[in-house]
Amino acid sequence: MKLKKIGLTNFRNYGDLELEFDKNIICFTGLNGQGKTNIAEAVSVLGLLTSFRTGSYSEMIRFGEEGFFIKGEFFNSSGRDIEVVISYDGNIKKIMYQNKRITRFSEMWGKIPVVYLIPDESIITTGPPAARRDFCDRLISLTDSEYLQILNEYNSVIKQKNKVLSEMKAGISQSSELIAIYNSKIASAGSGIYIKRTEFIKNFLPYFVEIFDFISDGLYAGNIIYETIMDEKDYEKSLSVTLREQKIQEIKRGISVIGPHKDDLDFMINGRSLRKFGSKGQHKLFLVALKLAGTEYIKSVTDEYPIFVLDDLYSEIDEHKSLKVAKILDKDIQTFITTSNSRIIDQLDQNVSQLFRVDNGNCTAVF
Amino acid sequence: MGKQSEILQNLIDSFAKLPGIGKKSARRISYYLINSEMKVSEKLADAVIEAKKKLGLCMECHNLTEHKICDICGDDKRDGSSILVVENFSDLYMFEKLNIHKGLYHVIGGLISPLDGIVPSSLNLASLFLRVREKKVRELIIGLNHSVEGDTTALYISEKLKDSGINITRLATGIPIGGEIEFTDEVTLKQAFMERRIF
Structure with a gap:
């Protein structure tokens, strides 16, 4: 383009x-x-x-x-x-x-x-999981409009559920049945999100690894691992079981804490966690490679x-x-x-x- | 610029409170009424007051009616064993125009959305469940929007009635008539594929 x-x-x-x-x-x-x-x-x-x-x-x-x-x-x-x-x-x-x-x-x-690399984006590698999820969600939705729809639907369900949870915590309402309905939606849409995110990482990773190796003069081997507390053999089932088991906990906290909106991407450099052990320079380089790999990923999916x-x-x-x-x-x-x-x-x-x-x-x- | 008459401002504000009417339209309507003959305003005011006084909700289905029971519920030619659940009067009117549903309706008056303060007890659901249990209802057709709120409400209704033994169906989703596959969004297209029928 x-x-x-x-x-x-x-x-x-x-x-x-x-x-x-x-x-x-x-x-x-x-x-x-x-x-x-x-x-x-x-x-x-x-x-x-x-x-x-x-x-x-x-x-x-x-x-x-x-x-x-x-x-x-x-x-x-x-x-x-x-x-x-x-x-x-x-x-x-x-x-x-x-x-x-x-x-x-x-x-x-x-x-x-459009892919951009601007100052102050270090939050992607150094910040909370939300920044990394956002990075991957944006790239996937640029090439997959179905993903954007599932994600939007998922987010509105989470918002509705959070409202019910906060009211239950405050003792204003008792809508246990609604929680169960929202949970069933969270499990189905959530596993859709998981499948698309992990598929994305699989396809994105080779470009990233090659570019990271090239711009670091062969010094660093990069890797990205999807992090979730769910059982990845059957994400949907595991998510729906965990949602059921943690229902009381979620009501107690008044907010929804189970689902792919809590998953993370673990950025690795030479086999170690970038976030925990990376130097400032390594963080910068990692981010640059992520963005550049984004261009190759988009090209591979859309031919543009x-x-x-x-x-x-x-x-x-x-x-x-x-x-x-x-x-x-x-x-x-x-x-x-x-x-x-x-x-x-x-x-x-x-x-x-x-x-x-x-x-x-x-x-x-x-x- | 001089100060605007308080009476005029009050009129504009009253119109602007109506759904779908912004400040500009409210101003236009107000000017129109003021510039037109008195009887235009009188007719409008009378119509509003008469509607407010005489129109009520049907005791059975919560449709708008001048009587206790609406014309549809009161029509013994209609099939009482089939109920179409709709969100509001305008959706009911849409289905009625089609002349395709020979059964009765149930207007629930909204969709479950805790963010907007709408919980199951705010809707006409208890009366629906009562109707299903007490009358010989065989089929419940859920004619609600395909949105998060519509899905939630549909699931809630079907959960509540899962042991009642009645047939619960929901409107299909898919490619609109005259619609082109190329411009159909992916979720809809997928749904249309999954719900394909023998041709």
């Missing part, structure tokens, strides 16, 4: 901006706070409909304006043109995909795959490389590694890079890249 044209109106610090892209590497350089990341953000919003910086569209409106408008013209590997227009008037989001109004995010999810967004290049990758990363991305993957480090200019090959200088909401092409 490639973006050939982007238009921004009243988006962040841009009044009116229109840029055209005809190369694979598109680099934005300039001092901090000038609006480099805003362009990277707009690219990812066009593809994923959500920003990697904020959950609220209002924050993306230019100061003093009432709404914003962004438009992207893409084309995929079979040459098909795809147009996405997102407008927000401060109240209503309007998303148009090929001139057709999208009313649910899931209708467009995965159509324009995603767009790769690399915000603040050197914050996650040092110069030596950046050459290696470039080699991995050098497979017809359109990559948007932002950096305040002007040395990047010497590293760019003008035949395959475009450079823009960003200065206080103005963006000018250098080459």
Whole structure:
């Protein structure tokens, strides 16, 4: 997937901006706070409909304006043109995909795959299990809309059940029967989630292992293990038995604690747990490899490389590694890079890249 | 700009409280009524008050009616052994328009959703179970939405009636008529495949 044209109106610090892209590497350089990341953000919003910086569209409106408008013209590997227009008037989001109004995010999810690597994502390797589940859930749903539906259904059941559990804990209600009904749904949807997650790891892992080995100069062997307290021989049965056994416990705690929303991914480096024993550098490298492997995984399932967004290049990758990363991305993957480090200019090959200088909401092409 | 009349604001606010009506529509309706003849407003007000005064719920099925028992429940040509469970009046009306169900209905008045404060006891379920036990009901058709809340309610009903010996069925899911396979979501397509029939 490639973006050939982007238009921004009243988006962040841009009044009116229109840029055209005809190369694979598109680099934005300039001092901090000038609006480099805003362009990277707009690219990812066009593809994923959500920003990697904020959950609220209002924050993306230019100061003093009432709404914003962004438009992207893409084309995929079979040459098909795809147009996405997102407008927000401060109240209503309007998303148009090929001139057709999208009313649910899931209708467009995965159509324009974008993988990003931004600062502050270290939570994926260092943080709580939820961050790792989220990483894997996002990648799976980009290529599998059924997964997104099962996951949404599962999450709404958990929310409903939590409400009942908290009321039972407080002694307001006695809806034991409802708990049993929610548990049966949790067991069936939950095992669906488990099956798809483990299948994902099986398919994703070879790409990850190879890339991690390459960017670590052969120093590190990576591995990912799905962690669950259920019996993996028959997850559904084990889940439904555990739910029954732990019913009193769950009521006591007033929250649902059994199910795949409590599972984890164990990231391993040379046979040891990254989270427990990994150095800061190892964490960074692991994350970079995860993201890069994501591009290969998407390509393997959809036959289409995603767009790769690399915000603040050197914050996650040092110069030596950046050459290696470039080699991995050098497979017809359109990559948007932002950096305040002007040395990047010497590293760019003008035949395959475009450079823009960003200065206080103005963006000018250098080459 | 001068201050808006409190009476007008009150009218707009009253409309804006209605379901499906936003502030803009509320304002439009209010202006329309004020600009039109008095009898338009009188007719509207009378219709609302008459409906509120005279319409009630059927004692049997909780459908809207002017009497104690609704026209459907009171019609002895209808098959009392088959009951179609629906969420609300508008769903009942949809089925009635089809003229396909010859039995009776039961309007439960919502779907189980603890997050919205709707638990089984908030719905007309006790009367449904009583009806099933006391009348000679052979088939219960669950005509509820295929959503988490609809599924939960359907499961709750079938759990409660599992020892009653009656036949419980639920509306099928699948590809809509005229729908294209390419644009059908995967969960629906899978369901349609699993529920395929001899052709």
